[in-house]
Structure formats: structure tokens, C-alpha cells
Amino acid sequence: MKPNTPPRTQSPEDSLPPDESLDPGSLRAMVHDQAVLNYLFAGLAALAMVFVVMFQRGSDLGGLLLVLIGGPGLIFRKTAAPALFLVILTYFLIFPAGLPPAWRDSTEITNHFRVVDLILVASVLIYLAAHYRVFGLTTQALPFDAHYPRKGEKPARRPSKLVRTGEIRTLLFLVTGVVVVGQLAWWVVANVEPDPTATPPLKLIERQRGLWSSGGEGSEWRNRFVILAGMLAIGTLIARLVFGYWRLRTMSAVEAGMILQDTVWNETRREPSRQEAWRVWGRDRAAARQSPPPQNRSHRGASQ
Amino acid sequence: MLTARGYWFLVLIAFLLALGVLLLPDYTIVPAVLGLSLLCWFLFEWVTFQVRRNLAVSQLRATRRVVQSGRDMPMVWAGLDFEVHVVIGLDGPAGLPFILLDDRIPQAAEKVTGESSAAFDILPNRPARLVYKLRSQSPGILRFEGVRVRIADLHGFFCIRLFLRDETEYLILPPLSDDEGRQRADKRFNTLPPPGIHRLRRPGSGDELLDLRDYRPGDPPKMIAWKASARRDRLITKEYESDVPVRCVLLLDTSEGMRLGPPGNTSLARMTAVASGVAQATAGNRDLVGLTTFDEVTSKAMPPARTKLHMINILRRLAEVAALQPGTEGVPAEQLTARADPLAQELYPELMTTRVNSMPLGRLWIPLLDRRWGWLALVVIGLSPALLLIPGWRAFVLNSAAETLPLGMHWIGKMILFLVVLELIVFPPITLTLVFWFFHGIRGWFGPRRRQLTRRKQLAAVFALQDDVGPAGIERLIHDDELYAARVSRFLRERQIRMPVPLYDDQGRYRYRSEDKAHVLATALLRAVGRARDNELYVILADLAELDTALHPILKAVRVVRARHHQVLVIVPWPADMPPPEESAKVGSRPAPKAPQPGRAAAARSGRLVDRNHLFHPVVRSALARQYHKDYRKLRRVLSQIGASVVLVNDGDPVRVVLDRLDRLRGMRSRR
Numbered sequence: 001m002k003p004n005t006p007p008r009t010q011s012p013e014d015s016l017p018p019d020e021s022l023d024p025g026s027l028r029a030m031v032h033d034q035a036v037l038n039y040l041f042a043g044l045a046a047l048a049m050v051f052v053v054m055f056q057r058g059s060d061l062g063g064l065l066l067v068l069i070g071g072p073g074l075i076f077r078k079t080a081a082p083a084l085f086l087v088i089l090t091y092f093l094i095f096p097a098g099l100p101p102a103w104r105d106s107t108e109i110t111n112h113f114r115v116v117d118l119i120l121v122a123s124v125l126i127y128l129a130a131h132y133r134v135f136g137l138t139t140q141a142l143p144f145d146a147h148y149p150r151k152g153e154k155p156a157r158r159p160s161k162l163v164r165t166g167e168i169r170t171l172l173f174l175v176t177g178v179v180v181v182g183q184l185a186w187w188v189v190a191n192v193e194p195d196p197t198a199t200p201p202l203k204l205i206e207r208q209r210g211l212w213s214s215g216g217e218g219s220e221w222r223n224r225f226v227i228l229a230g231m232l233a234i235g236t237l238i239a240r241l242v243f244g245y246w247r248l249r250t251m252s253a254v255e256a257g258m259i260l261q262d263t264v265w266n267e268t269r270r271e272p273s274r275q276e277a278w279r280v281w282g283r284d285r286a287a288a289r290q291s292p293p294p295q296n297r298s299h300r301g302a303s304q
Numbered sequence: 305m306l307t308a309r310g311y312w313f314l315v316l317i318a319f320l321l322a323l324g325v326l327l328l329p330d331y332t333i334v335p336a337v338l339g340l341s342l343l344c345w346f347l348f349e350w351v352t353f354q355v356r357r358n359l360a361v362s363q364l365r366a367t368r369r370v371v372q373s374g375r376d377m378p379m380v381w382a383g384l385d386f387e388v389h390v391v392i393g394l395d396g397p398a399g400l401p402f403i404l405l406d407d408r409i410p411q412a413a414e415k416v417t418g419e420s421s422a423a424f425d426i427l428p429n430r431p432a433r434l435v436y437k438l439r440s441q442s443p444g445i446l447r448f449e450g451v452r453v454r455i456a457d458l459h460g461f462f463c464i465r466l467f468l469r470d471e472t473e474y475l476i477l478p479p480l481s482d483d484e485g486r487q488r489a490d491k492r493f494n495t496l497p498p499p500g501i502h503r504l505r506r507p508g509s510g511d512e513l514l515d516l517r518d519y520r521p522g523d524p525p526k527m528i529a530w531k532a533s534a535r536r537d538r539l540i541t542k543e544y545e546s547d548v549p550v551r552c553v554l555l556l557d558t559s560e561g562m563r564l565g566p567p568g569n570t571s572l573a574r575m576t577a578v579a580s581g582v583a584q585a586t587a588g589n590r591d592l593v594g595l596t597t598f599d600e601v602t603s604k605a606m607p608p609a610r611t612k613l614h615m616i617n618i619l620r621r622l623a624e625v626a627a628l629q630p631g632t633e634g635v636p637a638e639q640l641t642a643r644a645d646p647l648a649q650e651l652y653p654e655l656m657t658t659r660v661n662s663m664p665l666g667r668l669w670i671p672l673l674d675r676r677w678g679w680l681a682l683v684v685i686g687l688s689p690a691l692l693l694i695p696g697w698r699a700f701v702l703n704s705a706a707e708t709l710p711l712g713m714h715w716i717g718k719m720i721l722f723l724v725v726l727e728l729i730v731f732p733p734i735t736l737t738l739v740f741w742f743f744h745g746i747r748g749w750f751g752p753r754r755r756q757l758t759r760r761k762q763l764a765a766v767f768a769l770q771d772d773v774g775p776a777g778i779e780r781l782i783h784d785d786e787l788y789a790a791r792v793s794r795f796l797r798e799r800q801i802r803m804p805v806p807l808y809d810d811q812g813r814y815r816y817r818s819e820d821k822a823h824v825l826a827t828a829l830l831r832a833v834g835r836a837r838d839n840e841l842y843v844i845l846a847d848l849a850e851l852d853t854a855l856h857p858i859l860k861a862v863r864v865v866r867a868r869h870h871q872v873l874v875i876v877p878w879p880a881d882m883p884p885p886e887e888s889a890k891v892g893s894r895p896a897p898k899a900p901q902p903g904r905a906a907a908a909r910s911g912r913l914v915d916r917n918h919l920f921h922p923v924v925r926s927a928l929a930r931q932y933h934k935d936y937r938k939l940r941r942v943l944s945q946i947g948a949s950v951v952l953v954n955d956g957d958p959v960r961v962v963l964d965r966l967d968r969l970r971g972m973r974s975r976r
Contacts, residue, residue, distance in 0.1 A: 079309075086316055086338075090323060093334045102331045109329045117334055121341045128342075132309070132459035141423075142404060142456050142463055143307045156404050158458070162425040164401065167458075178348060182341030186333065189325060189340070221326045228325055235347070243354050250362040258660045258769055265765070265775035266664060272776045276783035277674070 024157055025138050027075070035160035036137050038168055043074045043130030049123040053116055054092060062092025074131050077139045082128050089124065109220075112187050118179055125175045137163070188231070193223045310346075310461030317342045346461070353462045356398050357455065360426075363396030366451050366468040379475040379620070382443045385416050392424075392451060392468065393431035400426045405434060406452040408650075411567060411800040412476060412627070413438040413446055442568035443576055443619075444627035446474040447800055449651055465653050475623040478580030510545040517541055550839050550966055551592040551608040553832050554579045555825060556625065557846030559599045561816030562877065563630040567802055571877035574953055575845040576626040578875060580619060581959040582843060587615050591966065596828050597625050600820040603828040607835065632793035632803045634815065637785045638756060640792040643803055645759045647796070652766055661765050663758040670748040672741050681737045688733045760788070767791050819854040821846070826857035833865055840870040843962055845953075847877050849936045862948050872948035873965055875958050876936070884954060885933055 023029055030036045047070045054063030065088055073081020094102045111117075135141075140155035195203040205223075251259075306314070317339055324335030370377050372386035380386045390407050394400070406421035418436025426432050440446060450470040456463040507514060516532055519539030532540040556579050562572040579595065586593040587610060594608035595618045606618060632640060649656050672678035692698050704725070713721070727735065748754060764781035771777065771791075781788045796803060809815055825846060832842065842865055848855060865872050878884065940950040951961050 083312065083316055086320065089338075090320065090335050093332045094328060104330050106330060108331065108333055111333060117337055120334060121338050124338060125341060125345060129345075129459065132461075136402075136458060136460050141402065141460055142454055143309070143460070145465065156423065156454070158402050159423050162402060162423060164425070174345075174348070178341050178345045181344045182337055185340040185344065186337045189336070190329065190333075220329075224325050224329070228321070239351070239354075243358065246354075246358045250358050252362065252654070254769070255654050255660055258655050258765065261769055261775055261778075262660060262662055262765060265778050266662065268775060269667065269779060272779035273783070276779045280783050280785075 024160075025077075030075075030134075030138055033137070033160045035163035036134055038163075039130045039134045039137070040074065042168055042171075043127050043134065044071060046123040046126035046130065047071055047074070049119060050089075050127065053120040053123065056116060057093075057096055059092045059096040059098070061098050062088070062096065065092070070127055070131075074127070074134060077131075077135045079135070082131055085127070086124075109190055112190075113183050118183070121182060122175050122179045125178060126171065129171055129175070185231070189224050189227050192227055194226055194230070305462050305464055307456075307460055307463050309459075313342075313461060314346065317346060349457055349459065349461055353457045356400060357464060359396045359398035360394055360400050361455070361464070361466060363394055364426075364453065364468055365393050365395060366470045367391050367393070368448060368470055368472055370446075370474055377474070379477055379623070380440065380446060381479060382440050382476050383479040385437050385439045387418075387435060387437050388420075388448075390434040390451060391431050392426065392433075392453075394426050394428050397428065399428065399430075400424075400455055402456055402458060403432070404454040404456075405432055406454075407434050407436075408449045408452060409438065410446045410448055412442075412444045413440040440476045440568075442476070442573045442626060443478040443580070443623045444476050444568070444573070445623065445800070446476050447798075448472045448474075449799065452650070467651055467653055469651065475620055476626075477619040477623050478577055478626075480584065507543045508545055512545040513542060514545045515543045517543055550841070551594065551837070552582065552586045552841045552843060552962070552966060553594040553596060553608060553836075554582060555596045555598065555828060555832075555842060555844045555846065556622075557599070557821065557825070557844075558597050558625045558628055559816075559818040559821045559847070560630045561818050562847055563628050564805070564807075564816060565880060567800070569880065571847060571879070571953075572628065573626050575875070575877055576622045578953060578958050579843075579845055580622050582962045583615065583618050583622075585959060585963055586966065589963075589966070593618065594832070595621060596832060597621065598821060598824045598828050600818045600824065603824050605828065605832065627800070629797045629800070629802060630805050630816070632789060632796070632805055634806045634809060635789065635793075635803055637760070637789050637792075640789055640796070640803065641756065641759050641763065643801060644763055644792045644795055647799060647801060648763055648766055651799075655766050655769070656762050661762045663761050665749055667761070668748040668754055668757060669745045670753075672744050678744075681741055684733050684737045691733075757782075763792065763795075764788065767795065814850070817850055817854075818847075819851065822848075822851055822854045822857050826861035829858070829861040830864060833861075833868055833870065836868065836870060838869070841962070841965055842870060842872045844872065844874045845877075846874070848874065849876055849932065849939050851939075852935065855939070855942065859942065859946060862943065863946050866947045871965055872943075873962060874943055874948055874950045875953055875962075876939070876950060878952050878954045879932070882932055883929055885936060885952070 024033070030040065047067050050070070051063035051067050054060070054066065066085060069081060069088060070085050072078070073085065092098065136158045137160050138157065141158040142156040144153055144155070191205050192202050193205050195201055320335055320339030320342065324333070324337070324339045328335050367390070369389040370380060370386055371389060372380050372384060377386065388407070390405075392405055402423065403426055404421070404423045409415055409420055416437040416439050418434075420434060420436045422432075422434060424432035434451075438446075448470060449467075451468040453466045453468055454463060455466075516529055517540070519528060519533075519541045523541045527541050527543075529540045529542045556575060558572060562575065563570055565571060565573075583593045583595065590610060592608035592610045593615075594606055596603055596605040598604070604621075606614070606621065655661055672681055692701075748757075761778065761782055764778045767781060768774065768777035773780075781791060793803070805815075807815060825844070829842065829844075832840075848858065851858075862872050943950050949965075951958050
């Protein structure tokens with residue numbers, strides 16, 4: 001049986017940064033904040049790993065450039081850094097030497113679960129997660145109110161005291177899982193094609209010496225597109241159904257009442273609208289006929 | 305829910321997927337794998353956020369306590385700090401790793417110390433707590449609306465905004481008078497008559513012997529002083545002092561004109577402070593005090609009494625009236641919407657989204673036939689076939705239509721094409737009218753009208769839901785400006801949001817003269833006199849300076865009061881932006897300004913020109929000030945003639961003046 005003790009509450013003092021005199025956005029505060037420092041090291045380590053992998057792929061220039069963009073972007077919390085990082089990474093994956101042409105390899109598509117790819121993807125994921133979390137801890141974790149931003153509203157940060165123990169460990173596990181799921185998804189996209197005659201309407205692609213066995217020119221990318229779009233559509237549909245129903249179950253009475261009222265209004269609004277328009281018209285006309293003549297004037301000051 | 309950061313990240317993923325999955329696999333599969341992995345990560349974060357949201361958001365609970373002097377208080381005192389403790393707990397099974405709480409500070413108070421906003425990591429057994437100190441300078445009502453909540457994931461991809469409504473009102477009682485300054489009591493209370501009774505050296509039914517006199521027929525036998533009668537050999541009667549209750553009745557003007565001004569610094573707030581000081585000082589002297597509040601419509605009286613409960617009730621009533629706000633009659637509906645919509649967005653975020661509070665495009669369409677001239681369209685369409693009656697035109701049209709038909713077409717196609725060509729050529733007025741109709745109607749989908757109507761509909765839907773008037777109430781509020789303005793005004797007033805109100809109506813009349821309050825005040829005064837006993841002091845705290853001829857009922861009532869040997873004291877508020885009467889001579893000595901042009905004067909009175917044209921401002925202000933001083937002097941003269949004193953609220957300490965008058969009423973046994 002649980003003891004009947006009052007629940008421990010947390011107060012704002014718990015959530016203050018370690019050193020109040022320092023601006024949480026400053027570099028000095030980042031160095032003094034253990035939580036930020038952990039994410040910073042994780043991100044930099046991921047960048048180092050990206051450099052190693054790119055070096056191994058023969059793209060030493062790309063690796064260096066990625067480090068030069070990702071490192072300062074992480075330290076100085078530049079919002080464009082992740083986008084730039086991904087674009088440059090993609091470029092150097094296509095052109096490892098830095099300049100066209102790219103080397104076409106028809107067997108590339110049959111590769112799955114290559115260790116180098118796994119490490120590279122995991123490193124990129126860790127770098128991106130670290131970047132966004134450091135940004136949230138030091139600069140801005142929440143967007144401003146989109147409807148009516150208040151004057152002088154300061155960006156809301158996530159206090160480093162809220163960083164739970166083992167958050168980085170959880171992140172590593174998550175990244176590992178995500179990388180494996182990503183590889184599986186790629187395997188499905190690359191090796192399954194739709195077959196309307198089969199049940200379920202999918203079948204494995206039969207490749208001969210790594211070449212496409214069925215269809216003509218351009219069939220392969222269309223097939224991947226259909227599979228990917230189908231996966232996304234089915235996933236979205238399921239998520240919409242599950243979370244939509246769940247949302248209805250947890251909806252408050254006021255919200256539900258508003259939905260019902262809005263539905264009824266949408267279906268019946270024309271008749272009340274007509275009636276009200278005529279009622280107001282009649283009232284205004286009657287008032288216009290009985291409007292009183294102007295009376296005395298006063299001398300009070302300006303409007304308040 | 306998706307933030308800008310999340311949106312751009314999703315765009316990046318889509319870019320990587322498009323490149324990696326569709327175009328690049330023959331060169332490298334890494335972009336595809338990376339894009340799919342990033343998508344999986346993003347979806348995982350989304351699913352996690354959704355699960356947390358569905359499990360936790362509906363289970364958030366806020367509880368609030370207001371603590372003053374170490375105790376939970378149902379009401380607070382103005383001028384003293386008090387603490388607000390807000391605890392946000394979570395009943396559900398899941399926690400929220402990052403939640404930002406921001407308690408909405410009431411309009412009537414200002415923060416002294418502490419943080420009303422902070423970020424937390426809430427777990428079911430670990431609620432969040434906000435503690436901060438507030439202070440309210442003036443009496444009124446302290447209304448807490450609730451706590452703003454924003455929940456986000458750790459990367460800032462998703463965020464939701466909600467409001468934990470916790471509508472609680474606390475009265476802010478007027479500040480307690482200091483005992484040293486206002487308390488006129490001392491140890492001699494021990495020898496005084498019962499509370500509220502003061503001895504007056506006039507014959508009466510008291511306990512203290514006043515005098516002996518000869519017996520008059522009709523004197524009760526028990527009043528005969530037998531020993532004195534025996535000594536003087538004639539009947540002598542004892543006379544006792546009179547026990548006089550000194551009662552003070554405060555009549556407080558709460559009309560619309562008194563409520564004008566910045567929050568906490570209105571005439572009503574100042575008069576409330578004076579009334580509170582008088583009531584407490586009078587009670588401190590163990591006198592009886594009553595309170596009557598009145599406005600343009602009605603009055604509410606609390607008969608004189610002396611108990612602590614009565615004093616608390618008086619202070620509560622004063623706090624309630626101090627929170628009154630002027631009506632927004634005359635304010636355009638658009639201005640009200642502009643003020644109410646942000647508030648509603650903040651307080652009811654879940655009810656103001658288009659998901660539950662929609663605005664269909666059909667409702668935004670501008671119907672042509674709503675305009676009187678729009679019916680011309682129907683006339684044009686109806687008369688257009690008459691063109692066929694013109695022989696030359698008819699022949700031209702039929703020939704042209706026949707020539708346009710291509711050879712070899714199916715007869716159905718020919719028929720459709722023929723009808724279209726016939727319609728286009730035969731009925732150009734119809735075509736033009738329909739095109740005009742279309743463009744006239746579709747204008748409603750764009751521009752400020754769309755925004756205005758959408759906001760108004762959404763507000764109307766919230767009000768209809770709160771008032772339980774159903775969907776028909778929405779259309780009523782959309783169409784009826786007066787009803788809508790009244791409802792929005794009530795919404796804003798309840799939340800203590802002030803609107804700039806026009807002081808003058810379209811015809812240049814001052815909207816807040818409140819002539820009707822003269823009748824209400826006179827009635828209340830006469831009713832109080834009818835219940836009075838003896839030696840009463842009526843303190844009228846009212847803005848009477850501009851009533852002018854409408855003052856007549858009050859003068860009549862004051863004459864009745866004076867005829868009953870009671871005292872009347874009138875305390876008049878003085879507008880904050882008006883120079884005091886001592887400066888009237890200075891104002892009057894200025895050279896006479898040029899007479900303002902009628903149009904500009906009207907604009908100046910309505911407050912528009914005053915704000916914009918600074919050159920015109922001093923002239924108008926000077927003229928208005930002189931007129932106001934003149935009115936005040938007239939009021940003072942008229943009331944003095946019938947024996948009522950007039951005091952300005954700015955003149956020294958009006959509470960002291962009232963107490964002096966009470967002392968005078970107590971007669972010769974004044975302790976001062």
C-alpha cells in the first residue's frame with residue numbers, strides 16, 4: 001500500500017539554469033551547463049564520425065566541409081545549419097570527389113544494411129537531434145504565439161534542469177532503432193513491387209544479375225514511388241483513424257458541444273440568416289423613423 | 305501543431321526522399337536510406353507527441369490559492385501584497401517532458417515578485433507549482449482566468465497551445481484605515497453610552513440627568529423627583545439627556561460617467577476609497593454607517609448599522625462597485641471584435657480553431673440581392689430575351705450561331721454548342737450580369753471582410769455556446785450589431801478589459817451626463833430620510849457638476865433633508881485631466897481663444913481631433929476647463945444656498961471633513 005504522502009511539487013526555482021548570472025544563450029553558459037555540454041559533445045562526436053565515414057568513401061573534402069558547417073552551426077546554434085548540412089551531404093554522396101560526373105553502379109540498389117551506411121545515417125541523426133536539443137536549451141524551444149504575438153515576448157527555452165537523466169542514452173537507442181527501421185523501409189521500397197493479381201497485391205522483385213527483370217525503361221523509379229506513396233498513405237490513414245478516434249474520446253464537453261453546434265449551424269444557417277437580416281432591417285427602419293432631434297451639448301474633455 | 309521548424313524539417317525530408325528514392329539509387333542509396341530514417345524519426349516523434357497529448361492534456365488540473373498574511377483568503381485587501389499559489393497536476397498515466405506554464409495575471413493587480421511563468425517537466429506524481437506575489441492598488445475584483453499552457457517536444461517540431469481555465473474571482477477590499485490617523489476613539493469609550501449613541505444636551509429619554517423643572521400636566525409620574533418636590537413643596541420633574549444616534553449615510557454615485565478613466569484611477573475608484581475611509585472611521589467611532597449606491601437606473605441601500613459583518617458587507621459592496629466599467633455603447637462592432645478576438649483566442653484556443661468553429665466559403669459569399677440595386681440584375685436578366693423581338697438582331701444572331709457550328713459534329717454536341725453560342729450572343733446582358741454577379745460575390749472570400757466576418761462568427765459561436773442559445777444565436781449575433789456589441793462588451797467587462805469609449809455621440813452630446821441619476825439619487829435620499837431618526841449626516845459622493853438644470857430633483861430632496869435638521873455634505877470628484885478650480889482664475893486670465901470652427905469643435909469633442917492635432921488641443925482644453933469650472937462654481941453656490949456643503953475630493957482629506965461634520969452633529973460633547 002502506498003504511503004499517503006503529498007506529491008512532490010516542483011517550483012520555478014528548480015528550473016533555473018545553473019548559473020543565473022549567465023545568459024543561457026552565451027557560449028560561456030553553454031560550457032558551464034552540463035546538460036548542454038553533453039549534447040554538444042554528442043553532436044561533435046557525430047560530426048567526427050561523419051567525417052570518418054566520408055573520408056572512407058573517398059570524400060575527404062566533403063567530410064571536412066560537413067564538419068566545418070555542422071560544428072560552428074551546432075556551437076553557435078545557426079538555424080540554417082541542419083538544412084545546409086543535409087544538402088551538402090547529399091551532394092558529396094552523389095559526387096564524392098566534389099565535382100561531376102557521378103559513378104553509376106547498377107548493383108548499388110541491391111545493397112542493404114551496409115555498416116558504413118548505418119554508421120553514417122546514425123551519426124547524421126545524432127547530429128541533428130543534438131543540434132535541435134541544444135537550440136531548445138539555449139535559444140528557443142517553443143515558437144512564438146502565432147495568432148497574436150505579444151510585444152517584448154522573449155523566446156522560451158527549455159531549462160537544462162529539465163533534462164532527464166539518461167536522455168542521451170535514450171536518444172542513442174532511438175537512433176539505433178530508427179536506423180534499422182529505415183533500412184527495412186528501404187528494403188521494402190527497393191524490393192517489393194505492386195501486383196494487382198496477387199493477394200496481398202505485392203510481390204518481391206526478381207532481379208537477374210542485379211538488373212531489373214520486369215517492366216521497361218523508367219519502371220523502377222515508378223515502382224519505388226508507388227510503394228513509398230502507398231506506405232505513406234496507409235500509414236497516414238491508420239494514424240488519422242487511430243489518433244482521430246482517440247482525440248474524440250479525450251475531447252472535453254465544451255469542445256464537443258462546439259463541434260455539434262457548428263455542424264448544426266452549417267446545415268441550418270441559411271434560414272436564420274435570412275430571418276435575422278430582415279429583423280434587423282425592420283428594427284433599424286423603425287428606429288430611423290423615431291430618431292430624436294439633437295439636444296444640448298456638453299463640454300467635457302477629450303475621450304479618455 | 306507543426307511548428308515552422310517541424311515544417312521545414314519535413315520539407316527537407318521530402319527533398320531527400322524525392323532525390324534518394326526516385327533519382328539516385330543507381331548512384332548511391334545513402335540519401336534514400338537517410339531520408340527514410342529521418343522520416344521514421346520524425347514520425348516516431350509525432351506519434352510520441354500525439355500519445356502524450358491524448359493521454360495527458362485532458363488530465364491536466366489547476367488549483368489555485370490566494371494567501372495573504374499566511375492564510376488562505378476568500379478576498380484580499382488593496383495595497384497589501386498577497387501570494388498566489390498555482391498547482392498544476394496531472395492525473396493521467398503519462399508525463400509531459402516539456403511544458404510551459406504561464407498564469408494569466410489579473411488586470412486589477414500587478415506582479416511584485418516571483419515568477420508567474422516557467423517551464424516544467426510534469427509527471428503524474430510530481431505536479432508543477434507557480435508561486436508569485438501580487439498587489440492591487442485599488443479596490444475592485446481580482447479575476448483569475450486560468451493558466452496558459454504550451455506543450456512541445458524536445459526538438460521543437462510540434463507544439464500545442466491550450467488554456468487551463470480556472471475562472472476565480474476575489475474581491476479586493478478597500479485598504480484598511482490606519483488606526484492612528486483615522487481612529488478617533490480613546491479610553492473614554494468606557495464611560496460612553498452604548499455604541500452608536502451619543503449624549504446630546506437636550507431633553508430626551510437618556511439615562512443621564514440633564515435638569516430639573518416644574519411639573520407640567522402630562523408628565524409621567526415616574527419622572528417626578530420626589531425629594532426635590534418635597535424640598536420645594538411643589539412637583540418637580542426630572543429631565544434626562546437625549547441619547548442621540550449619529551448616523552452617517554453614504555450615497556455613492558456609480559453611474560457610467562464615474563467609471564471613466566484608466567483602471568484603478570477612475571473617479572469611482574477615488575470615491576470608493578473616500579467612502580471606505582469614512583465608513584471605517586465612522587465605525588471606529590462606534591457610529592452607525594450606511595451605504596447607498598446608485599446609478600442611472602436603480603439604487604441599492606444598506607441601512608446604517610455598526611456590526612463588523614455590516615462593515616465587511618459595506619467593503620464588499622464598495623469593492624464590487626469599484627470594479628464596474630463603463631458600457632461600450634457607441635463603440636463600433638469592428639473595434640470590439642479587434643479587442644475581443646485576441647482575448648478569446650487566448651482563453652478559448654480549442655474553441656476558436658477552424659476545426660471546431662468553421663467558416664464555410666458559402667457564408668462569405670456576398671449576395672447581390674442583399675443590395676437594393678442588386679435587384680437590377682434580375683431585371684436585366686428578365687428583360688434580356690426581349691432583345692429577340694428586334695428583327696435585325698434576331699436574324700444576325702441566328703445566322704452567326706449557325707455559322708459557328710462545325711461540320712461533322714454529333715447532334716448532341718451541336719445542340720450544346722448552339723445553346724452556348726446562342727446564350728453568349730443572344731443574351732450578352734445576361735452573360736455580363738452573371739459575370740458581375742460572380743465577381744461581386746467572390747469578393748467576400750478575400751480581404752478584410754473575410755477576416756472580420758470570420759472573427760465575428762467565431763466569437764458569436766463561443767458566445768452562443770456559453771449562453772446556450774443554439775446555432776440560431778450565431779446568426780443573430782452576426783447580423784445584429786447592437787446585440788453583438790452588448791455581448792462582446794459583457795465578455796470584455798467580465799474579463800476587466802477596458803475599451804476606449806467615445807465620450808460624445810453622433811450629435812455631439814456628452815454621453816455620460818447621466819441625467820437620470822438625479823432622479824434616482826433624489827429618490828434614494830428621500831427614502832433614507834423617511835427611515836431616519838435624528839442627527840443624520842448624508843454624504844453624497846457624486847459627480848453632479850455637469851447636471852445643470854437636471855439637478856432640480858436633488859435640490860428638492862436636499863431641502864427636505866435640511867428641513868428635517870439633518871446635514872448634507874456633497875463630495876464631488878474632479879476629472880484627472882482637468883486643472884483644479886484654484887487655477888480657474890489663471891485659465892480665465894488667458895486671452896480668449898478664437899472660436900473653433902463647428903466641424904473641428906465637434907471632432908475635438910469626439911476625441912479624434914484632440915489626439916491628432918496638437919495645435920488645436922490646448923485651445924479646446926482651455927475652453928472645456930473654463931466651462932467645467934463655471935459649472936462647478938454654480939453647483940457649489942446652489943447647494944450652499946440650501947445648506948449643503950460641497951467639497952472637492954482633491955481638497956485635502958475629505959474623510960477628515962466628514963468626521964468633523966459628524967463631530968459637530970454630536971453636539972457639545974465632542975471629544976475633539
